[in-house]
């Protein structure tokens with residue numbers, strides 16, 4: 001059976017759990033990372049040498065890096081549905097997933113860590129403010145894109161919605177100023193209607 005390693009409040013673990021829920025996969029989750037530890041053990045380092053979460057094991061196969069895991073599951077269990085057959089459509093999905101990892105989360109992460117995980121007296125307010133400004137630009141860009149389509153890759157939900165969806169959930173729930181982005185808001189509303197999103201993401205407190 002598929003085993004997912006990682007605490008369920010981690011943004012990167014939630015990508016994998018949401019994907020599993022979308023695909024109605026049977027899986028077991030092992031709490032690891034944060035207060036649960038386990039990531040420094042030789043057993044875990046053999047699965048994920050970075051010592052981060054998530055990682056998966058399936059029939060002797062192991063994989064780490066959240067977006068790679070989402071792609072693997074989507075290709076293996078959701079080809080033609082969560083993962084497009086067409087190489088250009090797949091490249092489009094890849095591009096948005098990479099953009100989330102390299103740009104959106106790079107900007108949003110300091111805001112999230114600063115406001116959620118750092119005591120007020122220890123916050124780097126200037127970093128939080130500048131990162132929130134950069135993140136707002138990212139969501140404006142996605143807003144332009146989403147005003148013309150229902151989901152990131154067009155009119156149906158794909159794996160490309162997953163990394164951006166977990167990021168949007170943080171962004172909408174952080175105590176920061178946000179520009180008006182009706183395209184992103186409507187898309188986020190559509191995600192909230194999905195049982196899989198609620199189970200893996202929005203029902204879990206942001207901590």
Ligand SMILES: N[C@@H](CCC(=O)N[C@@H](CS)C(=O)NCC(=O)O)C(=O)O
Nearest residue numbers: 010011012033034052053054065066
């Ligand atoms: N690029 C990696 C990043 C993984 C990552 O940074 N994971 C965080 C949680 S979101 C982590 O393991 N933090 C340490 C911990 O939880 O112990 C991925 O996408 O899987």
